[in-house]
Amino acid sequence: MTAPDPVLDLTVRARRVLTAEGMRPACVAVDGGRIVAIEPFDNAPAAASSIELADDEVLLPGLVDTHVHVNEPGRTEWEGFATATRAAAAGGVTTLLDMPLNSVPPTVDPDALQVKRAAAADQVHVDVGFWGGAVPANVGKLAPLHEAGVFGFKCFLLPSGVAEFPPLDPGGLTEALREVHALDSLLIVHAEDCGAVEQAPAAHGPAYADFLRSRPRRAENLAIDQVVDRARRSGARVHVLHLSSSDALPTIAAARVEGVALTVETCPHYLTFSAEEIPDGATRFKCCPPIREAANRESLWAGLADGTIDCVVSDHSPCTPELKRFDSGDFGLAWGGIASLQVGLPAVWTEARRRGHGLADVARWMCTRPAEIAGLTGKGRIAAGCDADLVAFAPDAEFVVDPTTLHHRHPVTPYAGRTLHGAVRGTWLRGVPVDGRAPHGRLLTREGA
Structure with a gap:
C-alpha cells in the first residue's frame, strides 16, 4: 500500500507573488516555518491550512527594518517591544533590529544586551535582533558583545541626544573600524560632523528654516x-545611516568604485516630505539629520534608482508627546525622531509609484537589501529555504493616516492626515498569522555567534 503524501503546514496562493525570480502567479508551500517550495498557482500541495489572496492583493516578503529605536528598558514610556512589534507587523515588517541607544542601559556590553533580551522576551510579535554600540568606554573591547550575537556596532560622530551614549572622536572612529574589521563585523554610523554642527546657528524657536540651518x-x-x-584605510565594512544630504551621493558612488565596503540607507520621511511643506512649529517632523528641500528629495530618489543608496528603513524613533514640545513648537527644544514603523511601506510605495518604480523595487529596498546588509540570510525573500515571512499587500488601496489607529505607543506621526496608497491586509511570521494578540516572535542572534 502506498503511503499518503506528507501534508504541509500551509499553502498561500496568489495571482501575484513577488518571488526572488520576479512577479508571477504561484503557490507558496510552507512547512516547519520555512518556505519549502514555490509551485505553480494551480498546483497546490496538500496542506493543513490553505490561503488564497484576493485578486487585488500581492504576496510580498516580510519587510526587514534594520533601524528601529524600541527604547525598552529604561524609556519604555516612549515605546516598548510589545507596541513597537505590534506596529511593525501591522505595517508588514516581520524582522527588526533594535538600536543600542535610548534604552537604559544602552547595549554596549554583554550584560546590557542580556538586560535588553530579558525585557523583550515573550512580548515580541515579530523577530527582533540587536545592534551593539561603539562608544568611547568600550572601543577596544567589542569582541565579547560580538560573540554575544549583536549584528554590528553603531556609533555617533556628534552627541547622540542621550548622555549615556557619547560619540566617538576621530581617533575612536579609527580604532572602532580597526576592531570591527578584525571581527569581520559592521560599523553603522550616524554621520554628521560635530564641528560643522557646532559652527552652525543653534536651533531655536518654531521656524523650520532655522532648524534646517542648524x-x-x-x-x-x-x-x-x-x-x-x-x-578605505581600515578595510572595514561600514554602513551610513539615514542619509539625508543628497550632496554626498557622488562621494558614496566614487567610494564604491574604489572598492570601499560601504552601504547606505535612507528613510521614508526623507523620500516623502520636503522642507518647503513643513509648517513652523510642526515639531512632529523634527529628526536629525533633518528633512531637506524638495530638490534634495528628488536626488535621493535618483540615488535609490541607480543603486547608490541601498535600502530604505524607518529610523522609528518615538518619544512621549510632551518631549515633542507641542506647547511651544520650539524645534530647538523638541526631541528629534519620526514615528513611522507602521506606515513605512505604504509611504514609500505611494511615492515610488509616482516615479515609475514597481513593487519589486520597493521589496529590494525594504526587504532584500536590509537583510543582506545585516547578514539575515533567511529573511527578505520569497524563496525556498527562507523563513515564511509573508505579507498580503493591496497596492491600489487608499487610506488616510489616522494616528489613533496606529499601534505605536503614542499617536504622534508626521504622516497624520496624509493619503497613502497600499494597505497591509495580512502578515505571517514563519507561516503563522500575526494577530497582534499572541506574540510568537523570536529573539535573533547573528549567524555564527
Whole structure:
C-alpha cells in the first residue's frame, strides 16, 4: 500500500507573488516555518491550512527594518517591544533590529544586551535582533558583545541626544573600524560632523528654516568624507545611516568604485516630505539629520534608482508627546525622531509609484537589501529555504493616516492626515498569522555567534 503524501503546514496562493525570480502567479508551500517550495498557482500541495489572496492583493516578503529605536528598558514610556512589534507587523515588517541607544542601559556590553533580551522576551510579535554600540568606554573591547550575537556596532560622530551614549572622536572612529574589521563585523554610523554642527546657528524657536540651518548638509558631507577615508584605510565594512544630504551621493558612488565596503540607507520621511511643506512649529517632523528641500528629495530618489543608496528603513524613533514640545513648537527644544514603523511601506510605495518604480523595487529596498546588509540570510525573500515571512499587500488601496489607529505607543506621526496608497491586509511570521494578540516572535542572534 502506498503511503499518503506528507501534508504541509500551509499553502498561500496568489495571482501575484513577488518571488526572488520576479512577479508571477504561484503557490507558496510552507512547512516547519520555512518556505519549502514555490509551485505553480494551480498546483497546490496538500496542506493543513490553505490561503488564497484576493485578486487585488500581492504576496510580498516580510519587510526587514534594520533601524528601529524600541527604547525598552529604561524609556519604555516612549515605546516598548510589545507596541513597537505590534506596529511593525501591522505595517508588514516581520524582522527588526533594535538600536543600542535610548534604552537604559544602552547595549554596549554583554550584560546590557542580556538586560535588553530579558525585557523583550515573550512580548515580541515579530523577530527582533540587536545592534551593539561603539562608544568611547568600550572601543577596544567589542569582541565579547560580538560573540554575544549583536549584528554590528553603531556609533555617533556628534552627541547622540542621550548622555549615556557619547560619540566617538576621530581617533575612536579609527580604532572602532580597526576592531570591527578584525571581527569581520559592521560599523553603522550616524554621520554628521560635530564641528560643522557646532559652527552652525543653534536651533531655536518654531521656524523650520532655522532648524534646517542648524543641521546643514555640510555636516553630513564632511562626516561621510571622514567615514569613507577611514573605511578605505581600515578595510572595514561600514554602513551610513539615514542619509539625508543628497550632496554626498557622488562621494558614496566614487567610494564604491574604489572598492570601499560601504552601504547606505535612507528613510521614508526623507523620500516623502520636503522642507518647503513643513509648517513652523510642526515639531512632529523634527529628526536629525533633518528633512531637506524638495530638490534634495528628488536626488535621493535618483540615488535609490541607480543603486547608490541601498535600502530604505524607518529610523522609528518615538518619544512621549510632551518631549515633542507641542506647547511651544520650539524645534530647538523638541526631541528629534519620526514615528513611522507602521506606515513605512505604504509611504514609500505611494511615492515610488509616482516615479515609475514597481513593487519589486520597493521589496529590494525594504526587504532584500536590509537583510543582506545585516547578514539575515533567511529573511527578505520569497524563496525556498527562507523563513515564511509573508505579507498580503493591496497596492491600489487608499487610506488616510489616522494616528489613533496606529499601534505605536503614542499617536504622534508626521504622516497624520496624509493619503497613502497600499494597505497591509495580512502578515505571517514563519507561516503563522500575526494577530497582534499572541506574540510568537523570536529573539535573533547573528549567524555564527
